[in-house]
Amino acid sequence: MSDHKSIQAIEDELVEEFALFDSWDDKYEYIIDMGKKLAPLENEHKLDENKVRGCQSTVWLVSDYKDGIISFKADSDAIITKGLVSMLIRVLSNHTPDEIIEADLGFIQKIGMTTHLAQTRANGLLAMVKQMKNFALAYKIKNSMTHG
Amino acid sequence: MIESNTITKGLDVEAIRQQFPALNRQVKGQPLVYFDNAATTQKPQVVIDALVDYYTNFNANVHRGIHTLAEEATALFEASRNAAQQFIHASSREGIIFTRGTTEGINLVAYTWGRKNIKAGDEIIITEMEHHSNIVPWQILCEEKGAVLKMIPQQNGELLLDEFKKLLSSKTKLVSVVHVSNALGTVNPVEEIIKLAHQAGALVMIDGAQSTVHLDIDVQAMDCDFFAFSSHKVYGPTGIGVLYGKKKLLEAMPPFQGGGEMIKEVTLEKTTYADLPYKFEAGTPNIGDAAVLKTALEFVTKIGKEKIRNHENELLAYATEQLVQLPGLRIIGTAANKVSVVSFVIDKVHPQDIGILLDNRGIAVRTGHHCAQPLMQCYGIPGTIRASFAMYNTKEEVDKLIVGLQKALKMLL
Ligand SMILES: Cc1ncc(COP(=O)(O)O)c(C=O)c1O
Numbered sequence: 001m002s003d004h005k006s007i008q009a010i011e012d013e014l015v016e017e018f019a020l021f022d023s024w025d026d027k028y029e030y031i032i033d034m035g036k037k038l039a040p041l042e043n044e045h046k047l048d049e050n051k052v053r054g055c056q057s058t059v060w061l062v063s064d065y066k067d068g069i070i071s072f073k074a075d076s077d078a079i080i081t082k083g084l085v086s087m088l089i090r091v092l093s094n095h096t097p098d099e100i101i102e103a104d105l106g107f108i109q110k111i112g113m114t115t116h117l118a119q120t121r122a123n124g125l126l127a128m129v130k131q132m133k134n135f136a137l138a139y140k141i142k143n144s145m146t147h148g
Numbered sequence: 149m150i151e152s153n154t155i156t157k158g159l160d161v162e163a164i165r166q167q168f169p170a171l172n173r174q175v176k177g178q179p180l181v182y183f184d185n186a187a188t189t190q191k192p193q194v195v196i197d198a199l200v201d202y203y204t205n206f207n208a209n210v211h212r213g214i215h216t217l218a219e220e221a222t223a224l225f226e227a228s229r230n231a232a233q234q235f236i237h238a239s240s241r242e243g244i245i246f247t248r249g250t251t252e253g254i255n256l257v258a259y260t261w262g263r264k265n266i267k268a269g270d271e272i273i274i275t276e277m278e279h280h281s282n283i284v285p286w287q288i289l290c291e292e293k294g295a296v297l298k299m300i301p302q303q304n305g306e307l308l309l310d311e312f313k314k315l316l317s318s319k320t321k322l323v324s325v326v327h328v329s330n331a332l333g334t335v336n337p338v339e340e341i342i343k344l345a346h347q348a349g350a351l352v353m354i355d356g357a358q359s360t361v362h363l364d365i366d367v368q369a370m371d372c373d374f375f376a377f378s379s380h381k382v383y384g385p386t387g388i389g390v391l392y393g394k395k396k397l398l399e400a401m402p403p404f405q406g407g408g409e410m411i412k413e414v415t416l417e418k419t420t421y422a423d424l425p426y427k428f429e430a431g432t433p434n435i436g437d438a439a440v441l442k443t444a445l446e447f448v449t450k451i452g453k454e455k456i457r458n459h460e461n462e463l464l465a466y467a468t469e470q471l472v473q474l475p476g477l478r479i480i481g482t483a484a485n486k487v488s489v490v491s492f493v494i495d496k497v498h499p500q501d502i503g504i505l506l507d508n509r510g511i512a513v514r515t516g517h518h519c520a521q522p523l524m525q526c527y528g529i530p531g532t533i534r535a536s537f538a539m540y541n542t543k544e545e546v547d548k549l550i551v552g553l554q555k556a557l558k559m560l561l
Contacts, residue, residue, distance in 0.1 A: 024176065024508050029559055032501075056516065057500045058530075077530070078498035079560055080505075116176075117504075 011107035018111040035083030041075035063135040100136035178510030186536035198443040224439040231442035237366040242424035250357040251281040253376030253391035258285035260401040268294035271319040275300040280519040305481035316348040327359035331518040332481025333489030384444030388437035405430040491532040505556035
């Protein structure tokens with residue numbers, strides 16, 4: 001078990017933060033801000049093999065696994081996309097494979113993202129989630145093979 | 149009282165807007181500003197009513213029954229063919245083939261005329277500014293036949309005709325060119341291209357997907373061999389379009405698909421094909437949408453293409469003038485002869501971010517590569533932001549776009 005905030009607790013935090021805004025302009029401003037604050041990915045990671053498929057803009061996602069904990073790094077050429085992926089990193093990074101696999105990520109719907117984003121963009125967001133969960137699954141399987 | 153600034157050169161835009169119910173929609177709590185007309189136009193009430201009327205009062209299969217409904221449905225279907233013939237000034241109704249749209253029209257020519265006439269070593273010429281639907285069918289054909297696909301280069305949105313002349317040779321069998329570029333708005337000099345191609349002994353196909361709604365089309369004066377367009381970009385229903393071909397060429401072409409409607413007589417040994425245009429219309433056609441195409445074309449003709457064009461050109465000039473004042477904004481495609489479309493990029497900003505933030509203000513633009521990836525590669529960009537204008541757009545809407553862009557840039561930069 002990781003010794004810090006649970007995924008659910010971070011999701012709840014995000015939902016509370018978004019509840020402070022009454023307009024989507026403000027919500028977007030916040031998402032853009034998160035995008036700007038996300039540390040850019042080193043160029044060596046901006047490879048085709050790290051691209052997330054299903055996004056209109058380019059998203060690169062890399063993961064690292066150390067002491068049972070997964071961490072994610074990502075970047076995008078579009079800033080709103082980068083803000084969205086930054087939220088996912090905040091929620092999912094630094095957790096165990098099981099925690100990530102089981103995360104229900106209800107915050108995406110609660111902050112209204114799925115209804116507000118046009119379908120193609122919502123699909124892009126779901127593609128990022130899927131890719132992060134796939135990483136978690138891969139580490140879990142690898143783990144069980146070395147330890148099992 | 150109608151405000152004077154909504155009337156340009158005799159076009160009463162306010163009255164026109166009232167005929168398009170979709171324009172009353174609110175998007176994200178704001179009145180819709182629809183600037184994605186190059187993708188598809190909104191439909192006037194007469195077109196919507198005609199569709200309802202068709203299914204309410206006339207629905208039957210065509211060319212088959214002797215009963216009243218079948219005869220009436222057939223009459224509507226064929227009247228629409230006549231309307232399409234008039235709209236593009238084709239010499240005969242036999243040269244008007246109903247398709248699903250431009251894409252199917254181009255594919256029909258590639259699969260029938262192309263399969264029969266293209267051989268190893270032959271050359272097909274397209275341009276750098278084609279929509280994927282005027283690239284991929286020829287790539288498939290060339291790959292299958294061992295033929296070569298070449299592209300006329302462009303610069304700043306204009307085709308380089310000197311380069312075209314160098315590409316032409318006795319190997320050239322077909323030149324297929326977009327009349328108006330959906331990504332740049334360029335009106336290409338098709339008359340000259342057709343003349344040069346014919347001198348070299350090649351046939352010419354014109355992709356009229358974008359031009360048919362804005363320009364006066366006369367396929368006889370143009371002397372193109374094939375011309376394709378889509379109803380949904382001319383204020384008509386989706387799922388129907390027209391391929392025009394010169395009768396002699398169409399007669400010599402093998403059929404596209406086999407089935408009902410397209411035959412004269414079928415025995416197990418041999419089938420003789422129906423006469424034009426039915427040879428190319430296998431199966432039950434899209435009768436309802438075809439019948440209503442006439443309503444859409446008549447709607448446009450009644451308002452007057454020239455008036456519409458003047459209005460759209462005025463919007464295009466106004467929008468271009470306003471856009472270039474935004475810092476870091478660059479217009480992609482600055483041809484002298486343009487219609488309806490303005491495409492642009494902004495320094496340090498991804499088009500998608502702009503698209504999302506404009507949508508948040510109820511403004512619909514297209515962002516991305518516009519199905520013209522080779523063209524985007526020429527410019528070294530992943531895509532553009534595109535606004536495209538129709539008869540119902542106004543300067544006030546352009547102003548909203550500019551304000552939307554200013555606000556978006558403030559948030560993004
Ligand atoms: C220039 C051009 N050609 C072809 C097409 C394809 O038309 P459709 O999708 O109606 O078959 C389009 C539509 O976007 C277009 O803009």
